[in-house]
Amino acid sequence: MSAILPPSERLWWKQPIAGQEWAWIGIAFVWAMIMFVMMVYWHINGKQNLSNEVYKTTTEMFQAKTDAFVKENTIRTETDQQIPVVKPNDKGEAFLLARLWSWYPILELEAGKTYKIHLSAVDYNHGFSLQPTNINIQVIPGYEHVVKMTPTKAGTYAIVCNEYCGIGHHTMLGRIYVK
Amino acid sequence: MATTYRTCPRTGLQFDLDADKLMRWNAVAGVLWLLVGGITALLVILTRWPAIKLLPADQFYLILTAHGIDMLILWIIFFEMAVLYFASSTLLRCRLATPWLGWVQFWLMVVGGIMTNIAIFQGGSSVMFTSYVPMQAAPHFYLGIILFAVGALIGTAVFFGTLVVAKRDKTYVGSLPLVTFGAMTAAIIAVFTIASGAAILIPTFFWSMGWIKEIDAQLYRMVWWALGHSSQQINVAAHVSIWYLVAAVAFGAKPLSEKVSRFAFLLYILFLQLASAHHLLSDPGMSAEWKVLNTSYFMYFAVLASMIHGFTVPGAIEAAQRKKGFNNGLFEWLRKAPWGNPVFSGMFISLVGFGFIGGISGVVLGTEQINMLMHNTFYVPGHFHATVVVGTTLAFMSITYLLVPTLFKREMLFPKLCQIQPYLYGISMTVLSLVMMGAGTLGVSRRHWDMAFSGAPFQYEWPGSAYLMMGLTGIFGVIAVIGGGLWIGLVVLSLLFGKKLDGGATSDKPTPIPDQSAAASASHTGSQDHVGVPGTVVLAVTLLVCFVLYYFVNWKYLSEVWGLS
Secondary structure, three states, X not given: OOXXXXXXXXXXXXXXXXXXXXXXXXHHHXXXXXXXXXXXXXXXXXXXXXXXXEEEOOHHHHHHHHHHHHHHHEEEEEOOOOEEEEOOOOOOEEEXXXXXXXXXXXXXXXXXXXXXXXXXXXXXXXXXXXEOOOEEEEEOEOEEEXXXXXXXXXXXXXXXXXXOOOOOHHHOEEEXXXX | OOOOEEEOOOOOOEEEHHHHHHHHHHHHHHHHHHHHHHHHHHXXXXXXXXXXXXXXXXXXXXXXXXHHHHHHHHHHHHHHHHHHHHHHHHOOOOOOOOHHHHHHHHHHHHHHHHHHHHHHHHOOOOOOOOOOOOOOOOHHHHHHHHHHHHHHHHHHHHHHHHHHHHXXXXXXXXXXXXXXXXXXXXXXXXXXXXHHHHHHHHHHHHHHOOOOOOOOHHHHHHHHHHHHHHHHHHHHHHHHHHHHHHHHHHHOOOOOOHHHHHHHHHHHHHHHHHHHHHHOOOOOOOOHHHHHHHHOHHHHHHHHHHHHHHHHHHHHHHHHHHHOOOOOOOOHHHHOOOOOOHHHHHHHHHHHHHHXXXXXXXXXXXXXXOHHHHOOEOHHHHHHHXXXXXXXXXXXXXXXXXXXXXXXXXXXXXXXXXXXXXXHHHHHHHHHHHHHHHHHHOOOEOOXXXXXXXXXXXXXXXXXXXHHHHHHHHHHHHHHHHHHHHHHHXXXXXXXXXXXXXXXXXXXOOOOOOOOOOOOOOOOOOOOOOOOOHHHHHHHHHHHHHHHHHHHHHHHHHHOOOEEO
């Protein structure tokens, strides 16, 4: 019962380490370094990195920017709630606002084109979960996150809210069209 | 002040009767919270099982909040207090420092736990375990957690005090036993964790009282997770210590190398607290550099530590078994292990499940870019049910089969059921973790009442395989609840009705640890009768192969989603 007794050798730190242990420590260390380098490598050569472009904002400011974006670029409305479908202009700037309990507005994008999507929430934390492609980004009130996205395939995508935001959380479903 | 000791006639362990009582009360309080957590678990599962969908949305979120708090905080930390007192006072064979402070610890944690639960069950605090601002809970929700945390902090102080007492009274010679060293690691991480918790929950409490106007939502997440994730690192240090403890008790196993195992614990202290970053990888507020450095626990040094323990724990068992003559082939030592002893079987399932499922999924989930595939999906609870439940809870359950006769002086009832329980619980929970991760990989959200989105302006239909995974989650979740309930039933019935055992002779003087006892002076690395551990090498390499394959498969998945920059 020795792991529950003091080390039998007083100078345990002077005991040699067996070859098998050294080998495993070495392998594990190399693997750790590979995993570390992999993240850095992906920043240089990968095509899926989360943007670092972030601004502090306020509810009013972000609401106003989104409203201006919607007013300028709406191409039609959908559903009984008259949700605007907005096609960003040639500069590719788009706003997507998360609130209790909707994603506003609906975006219409083109495959292969790169957009700067400004994400923020105006009340609680929300979760941007793009399905079925499965991209998940946290959306936090007070922070305007400018994410560059390049849709790859045409289709109708859903934005599920995947950060718990109260009783209507499950009804918070948004939409992105990719033409 | 007179301290009385008894020496357990079966194990030779010596208990300070004050510590003895504190351990028992803390363990029992933990088990009662596990019961509450288990009932809420069942309700959560039956609601997320699409074919059943038991609770309405408001009750579901309330119950889910209670499940998180009662399991992750109350059950585990109460039990950990017992572990700390055991690893200090009992293993070092000394008196517990300031037992009255121990009772302050206990009652503060009881009061805090009940207060938070009252807040939750009143209905106004369904904010989840994480309680992200600006969603607000009732003030006593936060206050309860604060009181509980103060209690836990006092518990760690009693632990450190006891280490000092043992040193001063010279109850042991040389260095701390490895298990005590591991428990000390847990206690040090606990102090950091609780300090972080205080730094965020006290202002949040003030905010809920209206004394502070606003708390930054991103800042909250960062500091809160220094509590939330680091507290899980206390669990890692605690259950790894229990693995070593079980290896020692069940096999007389000696660490392969004191130096390696202690160094691995030291790496935990140095790097585990960076884990707050794991929850912020898809957040706006931190830079990519910050995320890469912190999520990797500074270049994966804490992962390295876990990989070392994952080698040295089974390695110690293998070495001990080989010395007993189980030398045939690679795995005779493992085949001939006491699989019918729940102390061992639970510990070994905990080790394998934590390493293969919890560990690998955790590192993949905690990779900066890959996190975007899984953040806030059902993958996340899948991962931590493999770490905190298969890893920590099952380790605590297995050690309890030892503690009931030793500490509570009762024989376990229904030994056959005791034998089955770790398998039933461990395997169902492992499968549950896997199917939860499967559902998460398909995108299914965590903390979500209705995957059919009833009442939404649009429709989105999850793939059929996602419904299949959620159905399997339901089935294996229910089996796991049965396995956990069985453990609670066995323990409670044994405590009440099990055959009373002799507590051993009492004395008002402690007997110190004998210097260089026969058991302690077993062979060490480099000595003549040192044995190799080829079976463990094979196990470790298998782990690595699974790890590498799964890691790169996920990079492949990532490369297929929309371009992001």
